[in-house]
Amino acid sequence: MDKTLARLSSDVPGLDEITGGGLIAGSSYIIQGRPGAGKTILANQIAFAQARQGRKVLYVTLLAESHDRLFQSLSTLDFFEDSRVSKDLTYLSLFRTLREEGLSALVAMLRSELMRQQASILVLDGLLNARESGQSNLDVKTFVAELQGHAAFTGCTVLFLTSAHTDESSPEHTMVDGVLQLDESLFESRTARHIRVAKSRGSRAMGGLHAYEITDRGIEIYPRLEAAFAVPTQSDRASAERIDTGIEGLDERVGGGLPGSSVSVIVGPAGSGKTTFGLGFLRAATPERPAVHFGFYETEQRLTRKAKALGIDLPALIDSGALTLLWRPLTENLLDKLAYDLLNAVRVSKAERLFIDGLAGFERATVIPHRMVEFFAALTNELRGAGVTTVCTWEVKELSGPWITNPSPEILSQIDNILALEHVRTKGVLRRCVTVLKVRDSDYDTSVAEIKIAANGGLRVTGNLLEGDGASLGSAEADRRQR
Numbered sequence: 001m002d003k004t005l006a007r008l009s010s011d012v013p014g015l016d017e018i019t020g021g022g023l024i025a026g027s028s029y030i031i032q033g034r035p036g037a038g039k040t041i042l043a044n045q046i047a048f049a050q051a052r053q054g055r056k057v058l059y060v061t062l063l064a065e066s067h068d069r070l071f072q073s074l075s076t077l078d079f080f081e082d083s084r085v086s087k088d089l090t091y092l093s094l095f096r097t098l099r100e101e102g103l104s105a106l107v108a109m110l111r112s113e114l115m116r117q118q119a120s121i122l123v124l125d126g127l128l129n130a131r132e133s134g135q136s137n138l139d140v141k142t143f144v145a146e147l148q149g150h151a152a153f154t155g156c157t158v159l160f161l162t163s164a165h166t167d168e169s170s171p172e173h174t175m176v177d178g179v180l181q182l183d184e185s186l187f188e189s190r191t192a193r194h195i196r197v198a199k200s201r202g203s204r205a206m207g208g209l210h211a212y213e214i215t216d217r218g219i220e221i222y223p224r225l226e227a228a229f230a231v232p233t234q235s236d237r238a239s240a241e242r243i244d245t246g247i248e249g250l251d252e253r254v255g256g257g258l259p260g261s262s263v264s265v266i267v268g269p270a271g272s273g274k275t276t277f278g279l280g281f282l283r284a285a286t287p288e289r290p291a292v293h294f295g296f297y298e299t300e301q302r303l304t305r306k307a308k309a310l311g312i313d314l315p316a317l318i319d320s321g322a323l324t325l326l327w328r329p330l331t332e333n334l335l336d337k338l339a340y341d342l343l344n345a346v347r348v349s350k351a352e353r354l355f356i357d358g359l360a361g362f363e364r365a366t367v368i369p370h371r372m373v374e375f376f377a378a379l380t381n382e383l384r385g386a387g388v389t390t391v392c393t394w395e396v397k398e399l400s401g402p403w404i405t406n407p408s409p410e411i412l413s414q415i416d417n418i419l420a421l422e423h424v425r426t427k428g429v430l431r432r433c434v435t436v437l438k439v440r441d442s443d444y445d446t447s448v449a450e451i452k453i454a455a456n457g458g459l460r461v462t463g464n465l466l467e468g469d470g471a472s473l474g475s476a477e478a479d480r481r482q483r
Contacts, residue, residue, distance in 0.1 A: 005202060008121075008157060011049030011079070012042065014221025017228060018195070018210050019178070020203040027201070028148050028158040030127070030172055032165070033182030037193070038214050039161045040070070041077065042182070043123045045218040046159065048079045050121045051088035058119035059091045060110065062098050062126030067091050078217045090117050098129060103143045106130065111150045119156055122147075127162035127172065144175040177201040182212075187367040190332060195221055211334045222336035226374035234385035237261045243353070243389045246280035249461030253436055253445035258417060262440065263380045263390045265359065265412075268421030273432055273451065273459055274393040276310065277421070278355040279303075280458035281391050283312050285322040291353035292345050293323060296330040296361035303327075310458045324349045330358070333365035339379050346388055354383065356392040373410040380414055416440040421451075424465065433465055 007022030016022040023029060023046075033039045047057045061067070070091070074080040085091065092113060098106045114122060124130070130143060144160075151158045160176065173179060179199040184191055195212050197205035206228065212221040239260030244251050251257045258264055266274050275298070285291035298306070300314075303325070307314040317323035324345050328338060338361070346354060363372060383390050392415075412418070418437040423430050432451050436444045447464045454460055 010046045012045050012219055014223050017223045018197055018206040020205045023157060024203060025157055026152055026155050027177035029178040030160045030176050031180045032162050035163055037182040037184055038219050039182060042219050043159050043161055044074055045079050047089055047121060047123055051084050055120035056118055057089045057121040058113055058117050059089060059123045061093050062095050062129040103139060107146045110147060114150060114154055114156060121157050122151055123159045125161040127160040128164040141175055144172055192367045211336050222334060222340055225336050225339045226378040229378040229382050232381045232385040236384045237387050244284055246284050247459045254439050255442040255444055258389055260389055261384045261387050262416035264417035265392045265394055265415050266419050266421060267394045267396050269397055270395060272421035272423060274421060275357055276453055276459055278357055278391060279307050279310060279312055282323060282355050285353055287321045289352045290349050291323050292349055292351040293325045293355050294342050295327055295357035297358055299327055300325055330361055335362060335365040338362060338365055343382060346386055351388055354388045354390040359392045359394045376411050377414055
């Protein structure tokens with residue numbers, strides 16, 4: 001016996017994922033949200049997608065607003081196709097029928113139109129008005145049940161749109177098969193939009209809140225990363241290969257290079273050489289073994305200028321296909337969108353090296369800070385499964401003291417390798433040094449090494465610093481450990 005439910009492809013990025021594979025054909029759903037949340041956009045986006053797939057759509061409004069104003073708003077969105085209106089999509093206003101004749105007349109009119117249009121999708125925009133027209137909860141239940149019955153007879157999927165809050169005890173909520181709640185919340189000075197599958201009968205939906213945005217393409221949903229990738233899509237390769245760091249004299253200190261498919265973090269204060277480290281790591285990329293640079297701080301132009309001073313021809317690497325560069329300004333970002341952009345760039349380019357310049361950029365993007373541990377676990381597990389060797393940076397004021405808890409210990413425990421860059425002042429001269437704090441399952445050199453930035457070679461290790469060469473030599477000693 002085939003237990004697979006027929007699903008509708010919504011063409012709304014992320015919606016099919018959070019609903020467990022798409023809306024169930026022939027079922028009924030409430031799309032709920034305050035004015036401005038995007039209910040109408042979402043419903044029309046689904047409607048036009050179904051029309052493009054050859055289905056007939058009946059879009060009924062119970063609102064006083066004219067369809068001309070609706071089309072005017074929708075015309076600015078990429079999915080809107082004027083040629084399909086009145087051909088594949090029929091828009092009908094039954095506001096007067098509801099107001100003058102009531103729910104029973106509305107049901108009769110809808111039944112007639114469904115049969116006449118042979119519609120596969122019915123959108124009813126204005127469920128709140130229908131609810132207010134009923135004299136009791138029984139009237140509303142009867143209305144929904146009769147409409148569902150007529151729709152099911154013709155195999156029609158129904159979307160009810162409402163700005164009213166419907167809880168689990170409301171008559172509409174108990175009758176429909178699924179409920180999608182759209183919400184916009186204020187987090188200090190910024191707003192964030194989230195969608196939740198509040199009910200999903202006969203389907204295993206993805207729980208929790210998922211970020212979405214409204215763009216020229218319509219609504220785009222970014223399923224919560226730790227839910228979407230609760231289990232990595234590929235097994236951890238745990239490669240025995242060693243990947244050269246690109247830093248002269250450092251590979252031998254970490255056992256021959258960084259372990260393949262591992263995640264490393266470079267911690268250090270501003271000016272210690274973290275970005276320079278990353279550029280040296282990316283320099284070894286080739287078209288056959290490409291890399292991705294994902295940064296928050298420096299534009300491509302500024303990064304190119306910095307690389308040129310180090311003797312690295314960044315444009316040549318990009319033009320050859322050896323390097324993909326993504327810059328996301330550290331302004332207002334969506335945490336999950338950043339992750340999907342990053343994972344997509346790795347997947348498309350088939351990158352083997354990844355440099356993330358600024359883990360704090362992800363932290364600044366979240367509006368729910370306690371998510372970071374699970375989010376980072378999902379992201380790094382997916383990167384390891386993709387066979388990517390990842391190097392990240394984390395800026396700290398100093399290596400001693402509070403940096404150990406920022407990022408949190410739970411995040412640090414997920415990182416395979418930790419290297420610390422710091423400044424040491426000796427005899428009035430500021431010197432840079434590197435300390436290997438952790439290389440998972442490997443022997444490594446625990447001595448503090450001086451590094452210098454060469455004009456045409458990036459960072460290079462020049463030798464060990466001796467005790468007494470600088471006051472900060474012991475600052476990282478207590479944090480040094482092997483796992």
